[in-house]
Structure formats: structure tokens, C-alpha cells
Amino acid sequence: MSFLNSLVLDNGLSALAAANRLHICSAEPADYAGTLTVSLGTKNTPTIGAIGARTGGGRKVTVSAITDGAVSANGNASHWALVDTVNSRLLASRVLTATLAVNNGDTFTLPAFDIGIPGPA
Amino acid sequence: MATVALSTGSLDAGAPDLATPALQLIHHLSTGNLDAGAPDLAAPKMVLLYEPWPFRPDVGASDTLESLTEMLQSYTKEQRIAQRKAPRQNPRYTTRLDAAQFSRAKDFNRRRAGTQICVPIWWEGVRLAGNVSAADTEISIDTTAGDWRVGGRLIVWQDETTYALSLITEVADDHISLLAPIGADFTAPTVAPVRVARPVEGFSISRARKLSADVTARFQVEDNIRLEGDAGYPQYLSLDVLTEPTARVSDISENIVQAGIYNDNGFGLVALERQRNYVDHGQSIAFLEEGAAAVWRRRVWVHARNGKQKAFWLPSFNPDLKLTAPIGAADTVVTVKRVGLLAGYLGRTIMIELKSGTRYFRQITDAARVGAEDQLTVSSALGADVAASQILWFCFMSKVRFDSDAVTFNFVASGRGPLVATLAVPVTEVPQ
Numbered sequence: 001m002s003f004l005n006s007l008v009l010d011n012g013l014s015a016l017a018a019a020n021r022l023h024i025c026s027a028e029p030a031d032y033a034g035t036l037t038v039s040l041g042t043k044n045t046p047t048i049g050a051i052g053a054r055t056g057g058g059r060k061v062t063v064s065a066i067t068d069g070a071v072s073a074n075g076n077a078s079h080w081a082l083v084d085t086v087n088s089r090l091l092a093s094r095v096l097t098a099t100l101a102v103n104n105g106d107t108f109t110l111p112a113f114d115i116g117i118p119g120p121a
Numbered sequence: 122m123a124t125v126a127l128s129t130g131s132l133d134a135g136a137p138d139l140a141t142p143a144l145q146l147i148h149h150l151s152t153g154n155l156d157a158g159a160p161d162l163a164a165p166k167m168v169l170l171y172e173p174w175p176f177r178p179d180v181g182a183s184d185t186l187e188s189l190t191e192m193l194q195s196y197t198k199e200q201r202i203a204q205r206k207a208p209r210q211n212p213r214y215t216t217r218l219d220a221a222q223f224s225r226a227k228d229f230n231r232r233r234a235g236t237q238i239c240v241p242i243w244w245e246g247v248r249l250a251g252n253v254s255a256a257d258t259e260i261s262i263d264t265t266a267g268d269w270r271v272g273g274r275l276i277v278w279q280d281e282t283t284y285a286l287s288l289i290t291e292v293a294d295d296h297i298s299l300l301a302p303i304g305a306d307f308t309a310p311t312v313a314p315v316r317v318a319r320p321v322e323g324f325s326i327s328r329a330r331k332l333s334a335d336v337t338a339r340f341q342v343e344d345n346i347r348l349e350g351d352a353g354y355p356q357y358l359s360l361d362v363l364t365e366p367t368a369r370v371s372d373i374s375e376n377i378v379q380a381g382i383y384n385d386n387g388f389g390l391v392a393l394e395r396q397r398n399y400v401d402h403g404q405s406i407a408f409l410e411e412g413a414a415a416v417w418r419r420r421v422w423v424h425a426r427n428g429k430q431k432a433f434w435l436p437s438f439n440p441d442l443k444l445t446a447p448i449g450a451a452d453t454v455v456t457v458k459r460v461g462l463l464a465g466y467l468g469r470t471i472m473i474e475l476k477s478g479t480r481y482f483r484q485i486t487d488a489a490r491v492g493a494e495d496q497l498t499v500s501s502a503l504g505a506d507v508a509a510s511q512i513l514w515f516c517f518m519s520k521v522r523f524d525s526d527a528v529t530f531n532f533v534a535s536g537r538g539p540l541v542a543t544l545a546v547p548v549t550e551v552p553q
Contacts, residue, residue, distance in 0.1 A: 002162040009160075024167065058158060067288070067301035074236075077167060097166040103236045105172035109288060109300065113165040118158025 001028055002094040003081075004115075013051045013061050016115060019082040019091050022046045022066065024108055026075040028095065032088045035081045040102055041071035043110075046082070060116030071106040080110070170286040171317060173239035173276055176226060178214035180335060182243065182532040185211040186420075188428025190526055197398050198552055201522070203430040208423075210316065210342035212240060215335055222281060223326075223334045230324040230336070239286060239315045240340045241276045242268065244416060244532055244540055246313025253277050253307040260303075261296045262312055266417035268348065269297060274315040279307045286315065316342040352422035357434055357482035361422075362472065362518065364480065366438040368409035368543070375404045402550040403524060406435065409543050416530070416542045423544075428526040432551050434482070434518045436472045441516040444509040445494050455497045457515075463488040466497055468553065473507065474514040481507075482518070524549040 008015040022043045029035035047064035054060035063082070071077075077100050081093040092115055102108065189204040218226055245267030253260060260277070269275070269292045278284040285305050291298035297312075318340035327335040354361040367373055380396040410416045425431060443458040460466075466488040473481040487498035524547040533541045 002160065004160040004162065054161070058161070060161070065301070068304065071169075080165065080167075092162060094162040095164050097164050100167055100169055101237065102169060103172065103233065105232065107170035107172075107286060109168045109170065110165045113163035114161070115163070116161040118161055120155055120157055 003028065003030070003090065003092060005089060005091045007089065008091060009117075013059055013115065013117060016048055016061055016082065016091055018084040018087065018089070019048055020045055021083050021085050022063070022069070022110075023081045023083060024069065024071070024077040024096070024102070025079040025081050025093070026077065028079045029081050029090055029093055032083055032090045035083055035090050035093070038079075039081075040073045040075045040077050041069055041106075041108055043069035043108075048082075054114070054116040054118065056118060058116055058118035060114045062112055062114050063110075065112045066108070066110040069108040069110065071102045071108055072104055074103045076100065077102045077108070082115075168272075168288060169237075170274060170288070171237050171239045172229070172233060173241060173284065173286060173315065174214070174229065174233075174320075174338070174340070175278070175281040175284055176214070176216040176218060176222065176336070177241075177243060177278070177281070177311075178216050180217050181213075181215040181337075183213045183529050184242075184244070184532070185213070185527050185529040186423055187211060188426075188430075188526045190427070190429035192429065194397070196396070201430045203427045205428075207345040207347040208428065209345055210318075211339055212242065212316075212318070212342070213337065213339040214243075215337040217333050217335050219333055223336070225281075226324075226334075226336050227326075230320075230326075234320055234323045237317055237319055237343065238340070239274060239276065240318040240342070241278065241313040241315050243311075243313055244530075244542065245269075245413070246278075246311045247413075248311045249309055251309070253303060253310055253312075255304055255306050256302045258299045258302050259296055260299070260312055263295065264292055264297060265294055266413040267314055268346075269314050270346070273344070274317075275299075275312060276315050277303055277305075277307050277310045277312050279310045283307065284310075316340075317344045318342045348421050348424040350418075350421040352418050352425065354422070354433075355480060355482075357470070357518075360433050360520070361425075362434040362480070362482060363406070363436065364474075365408070367406045369407070373405055373407065375402070377402050399550075399552050402519065404435070404519075404521065404548050404550075405545055406548055407543065407545040409541070411539060411541050413540050416540055419542070419544070420530070423528050423546075426523050426528075429523050432520050432522045434470065434472075435521045435548060436474075436514065436518045437516045438514060439516055440514070442471065444507075444512060444515060447509070448503055448507040450504055450506050451502045453499055453502050455499055456491070456494050457497060459490075459493060459495050463490065463495065466495070470518040470520070470553075471499070472514060472516055472518050473503070473512060475507065475511045476513045477511070479505075519550045520553050521548040521550050523547070 023039040024041045025038040027038045043066045049062040082091045186208040188208045191202040193200040247262040273289050288300040320338045321341045322339050324338045382394045384392040410419050446456040466485045470484050483499040485497050489496045530542045530544050
């Protein structure tokens with residue numbers, strides 16, 4: 001499952017520009033409060049690229065690679081979540097490729113990845 | 122009576138009058154919804170840089186490579202099956218810590234005992250003469266004597282509080298590229314590859330000293346791989362020939378026993394039921410390696426042994442045979458001083474090593490007594506004239522394998538001086 005806030009669906013990918021923190025989570029969050037509950041680590045101010053064409057049609061933004069995310073709790077990280085801490089919004093979330101055990105004090109890295117909205121079929 | 126004929130006329134209705142209605146078509150058109158596709162969110166692959174054990178061992182360090190070999194032994198032969206694709210690496214570090222370091226270490230121990238952590242492989246590390254800057258994404262080091270891997274991790278370490286981990290994206294002989302800038306400035310740091318491991322036995326602490334504590338841990342590495350490479354030994358019959366005499370860094374012993382069941386009823390003769398038709402000849406070999414390149418070469422060679430599986434030739438490095446007449450280039454008969462019974466020569470392999478470094482490996486195919494000497498027929502001519510005065514070693518070789526799946530490298534000086542490693546391995550002769 002994946003989650004994309006209605007704000008993004010209503011206003012388009014430009015709404016993701018408000019994302020200022022990426023969490024790794026032990027479960028898929030449903031909202032901002034839930035994200036904080038399942039968060040195992042964070043990367044502040046992840047770089048969200050400009051909106052561009054998506055391969056296969058549609059539009060996308062790219063979240064730049066993260067090399068120094070800080071793990072702050074012990075658990076099994078299975079999801080990522082992009083949030084807007086100013087407005088307390090969960091903007092997007094999805095599963096990670098694999099679930100990994102993490103411990104407080106570790107550093108996490110993620111490759112660059114896309115969030116896209118395909119065009120009509 | 123008159124007959125009256127009656128007839129009835131036809132009763133015809135009029136022509137049917139069917140209306141001609143007008144046909145009117147009504148077009149009902151509908152539009153499908155225009156839906157964009159489902160949002161497409163990626164599922165990236167997370168890689169962790171586990172919290173490292175940052176204390177560099179300065180008291181003692183060792184590294185045990187553990188293979189797993191299943192032995193199937195019969196009366197005449199044995200079959201050896203390697204059960205692991207790569208040996209498990211088990212570095213063991215002892216670090217002497219002052220009070221502040223000890224406090225930090227205990228905090229680490231309590232949080233991380235049993236969890237995955239990053240363990241620097243110090244003896245593969247390189248101490249830089251220069252500095253590393255925060256913006257650097259490339260570090261110039263010699264990578265030829267260490268297990269540097271693309272996708273692996275490294276540590277840039279100045280001291281136990283000043284270090285950084287990074288992922289490796291490219292490895293060349295003279296430099297390493299990082300996934301991102303290292304993020305901090307370092308003065309003459311050590312750059313070492315890092316393995317993911319668990320302190321499976323926890324941490325043991327000795328506080329025998331007043332002002333310091335020794336913390337020891339064994340780390341079981343999880344990202345093990347088989348090291349590829351060639352240690353550069355000459356080969357005979359497709360097996361390496363070990364060309365260095367054993368180093369005297371441990372007890373050098375040999376034993377020759379007959380495997381069997383000794384039936385002793387306590388009051389009569391002790392009967393032997395032989396389990397094999399050959400004797401078990403156990404030996405111990407040892408190495409003293411100086412410098413990173415030599416240690417790396419030995420590690421590659423130990424990996425290639427695959428525990429007990431892969432055999433090699435071990436010269437006795439004892440002057441077993443004494444040449445009594447020069448050997449001609451085309452000779453296949455070699456005259457030597459008598460050693461024992463003729464049967465003892467047959468099938469044995471020999472090494473003739475000249476003082477010049479040239480080595481010949483041959484098999485004895487026949488033997489005959491001539492006066493007080495023995496004439497040995499070897500499998501082929503040497504191709505060069507050899508006189509007794511040229512010979513450094515003229516000895517038998519045994520086809521042996523490791524008699525242990527665990528091989529431990531002991532690092533005598535793993536700190537800031539030249540790298541020195543010793544290892545001692547039991548070996549046993551295998552039937553040819």
C-alpha cells in the first residue's frame with residue numbers, strides 16, 4: 001500500500017514541496033500523528049527536486065539520495081514517510097524494498113527515489 | 122317436392138388499414154471518466170550504516186576464519202564437502218580504555234550487545250599522511266591489500282570520537298569513491314573497510330588495572346564473501362606447493378598414528394581393528410607475515426583452502442634425500458644415499474629446490490638398490506643439469522589439507538607500527 005495526501009491529489013505534486021522531514025517507520029502510517037508513533041528515524045530537510053516528466057507519462061518529483069539519516073529508536077523499519085512538520089501533515093508514504101532491523105545510533109541511507117502521478121491511460 | 126338451391130355470396134372485409142408510423146431515433150451519448158493513473162511511489166532500498174565499535178585495539182587483535190567441511194572417510198580415501206560458500210570472519214579485539222572511554226564503551230555495550238554493528242577491519246586499513254576534508258567524495262589509498270567492496274562500507278577514523286562512515290561506490294587500485302561527501306574534516310586519519318557484525322559473545326571487561334580497563338569482544342561478521350585471488354604459489358598436479366618453511370612462531374610438532382579401534386579386554390592382548398589403510402600424519406605449519414601485502418596474500422590463500430577441503434603440497438623442508446651423483450638434464454634416474462626400504466620411495470613426491478630459487482617437483486615411479494645407494498626413477502627429466510652443490514632442499518612432499526576449519530590470524534602489532542600477523546594451522550596428510 002502507499003499513501004498520498006489528498007492535498008497532493010488536489011493541488012498536484014507541488015504540494016510535496018512542503019515536505020521537510022523523512023521518517024523511516026515500523027509500519028505504514030495513516031496520518032501525521034501516526035507517523036510520529038511508528039517513526040524509527042528521521043532525515044531533516046530532504047531534498048525534493050523540481051517537478052518533471054515521468055517516464056511512461058505523467059509527472060513526478062525526485063527525493064534526492066539520503067546518506068545521513070539518523071536512527072533514533074530500535075525496531076524493524078519497513079516504510080518511509082514524508083511529512084510537513086509545520087502543518088502536521090503526512091504527505092506521502094510507502095513500503096521500503098526490504099524490512100531491516102535498526103537500532104538507535106545507526107545511520108540510514110536511501111537512494112534517490114520518485115513520487116509520480118501517471119497521466120491518463 | 123321441389124328442390125331449392127341456395128347459394129351464399131362471399132363476404133369480403135375491406136383492405137386492412139395499417140398505419141405508417143414515423144421512425145424517430147434518439148442518440149444517447151455518454152462520456153467515460155478521465156482518470157489519471159494511480160500515484161506511483163517508489164520503494165527504495167535502505168542501507169544501514171550501523172553504529173561502529175570505535176575503539177581501536179592496541180592490546181590484542183585476532184581474526185578467525187571459520188569454514189565448515191563435512192568429512193566422509195572410508196578405508197582407503199576421504200571425501201570432503203565444503204558446506205559454506207565463504208568462511209565466517211570473526212575479528213576479536215581487546216582495547217585498553219581510560220575512565221572516560223570505558224564509560225562510553227559500557228554505554229555502547231549495553232545498547233549494542235547482540236545487535237548488528239559496524240566493525241572496522243583495522244589490519245586492512247590505511248593510515249593517511251594527508252587529511253580528509255568534509256567535501257571529499259574520493260579518497261586516494263592503496264586498495265590492493267584489503268577487502269574493499271563496492272556497496273560496502275568504510276570508516277574514516279581519527280580517534281574514537283572523531284570518525285565517519287560511508288558507503289563505497291567505486292574501488293580502484295589507488296582510490297575509493299564514496300556515495301556522498303564524508304561530511305567532516307580529519308587530520309591524518311586511518312581509512313579502513315568495515316564489516317557488519319554482531320558481538321555474539323557480548324563484551325567482557327577486565328578491570329585488573331587501576332587506571333584502565335580492557336574490553337574484549339568477538340564480532341561475528343555477517344557480510345562474508347570468498348576472497349578471490351592468487352597467492353602466487355607454484356603448482357604441481359594442479360595443487361599449490363607451499364614453498365616457505367614453517368615459521369617458528371608456535372610449537373612445531375608432528376604425529377603419525379594409525380586410526381583404528383583398539384579392543385582391550387583388560388587381561389589379554391590388545392587387538393587393533395584398522396579404520397584406514399594409511400596412517401594419519403599430522404603436522405603443524407605456521408606463518409609469520411610482515412606487512413599488509415603479505416597478510417593479504419595469506420588471507421587469500423587461506424580462503425582458497427576452503428577449510429579442510431582443498432589440499433596442497435607441503436614439502437618437509439628436511440634434507441630427506443642426499444644426492445650422490447649429478448643429475449643430467451635428460452636423466453630420469455637420480456642416485457641418492459639410502460634412506461630406507463625401497464617401498465618407502467614408491468609413489469612419493471619430491472621437491473628439489475636449488476639455491477638459485479629454481480624448483481622441480483617430481484614423483485618417484487621406481488626405485489632400485491645399487492651398492493650402498495638407491496637409484497630413484499622420477500616421473501620426468503629435470504631438463505637441466507643439477508649438481509649436489511646447487512641444491513638447497515631435496516625433500517619429500519606430502520599432500521595435505523588443513524585439519525581444522527578454523528584458522529586464526531594473530532596480530533602481534535595491530536596498532537600504529539608495521540603490520541605483523543602470525544598463524545598456526547594443523548594439517549594432515551591425505552591419501553594420494
